[in-house]
Amino acid sequence: MVELRSLEIFYWTASLCSFRKAAERMNTSQPAVSQRVAALEEAFGVRLFERRARSVVLTPEGRELMAYAERFLRLRTEMMAAVAGPGIMRGVLRLGVSETIVHTWLMRFIARMSQTYPGVNVDIAVDISPNMRDALLNRDLDLAFLVGPITMPSLVNLPLCSVSLAWIAAPSLALGPGEVTLEELTRFPLITYPKNTNPYVQLRELLAQSNLPPPRLHSNASLSTIVRMAREGLGIGVIPPEVVRHDLEAGRLRILDAAPRLPDIAFTATYPNAPDCGLAARAAHLACDVAAAPDWRQ
Secondary structure: OOOHHHHHHHHHHHHHOOHHHHHHHOOOOHHHHHHHHHHHHHHHOOOOEEEOOOOEEEOHHHHHHHHHHHHHHHHHHHHHHHHOOHHHOOEEEEEEEOHHHHOOOHHHHHHHHHHHOOOEEEEEEEOOHHHHHHHHHOOOOOEEEEEOOOOOOOEEEEEEEEEOOEEEEOOOOOOOOOOEOHHHHOOOOEEEOOOOOHHHHHHHHHHHOOOOOOOOEEEOOOHHHHHHHHHOOOOEEEEOHHHHHHHHHHOOOEEOOEOOOOOOEEEEEEEEOOOOOHHHHHHHHHHHHHHHOHHHHO
């Protein structure tokens, strides 16, 4: 009798092309993975993998078994979603998060996860969206709240929320109370997200179309650092107002009345389209509920 655990180990070995990576994913040892695969090969009387120096690849028989393994694992996920209560869920959710979400509603999501799924631990990695996309594709993350959607058939995207970008500066900067032109803005350094992100690219394109002298454009992977630089009067931050709400209320920063507008940043809850995505899918839908609440913008 072929055990579901063996099929799961086989699936991850095939998906990751490595006994070592499958062992890490399944929280077991590499010899245990090798033994499970060897037992499957003995049970079916065929070789399932071609062993190479640093990887393994499926044989034709292995590819055929892979289709059945996916169906078994998806059926188990559907069964758990249909029958099992939230309290029965166990495991670790490897979550990637954009720092914009950290500064808005992430703590509410963590609180809801703790209440709804007390048996689940959440490991959080804060990173930029391109890095999180790669981590999802490499199966190093189970779920990510990132700038999306990512249009790949191997990933599922759920709309989360969108935030607007604004020109935000310290009151000490010599800018009038009325409307500020792009020419006036570019007299100061502009500080925004890293170079390989959508906000930076959109800002750079806006500036390129203006026919103005190129301004000093500072990119930073740390949103907290961008906020502090703007607060210290070192430049104008091009960031969402939601992340500096308290600074705006306290008068440490202000939103400039500037005509140039940039597109909103749309975030998605994105996870691999995998047979065992049940926990990630549940967490993604819970995140959508949290993000839909209007009070985190106030």
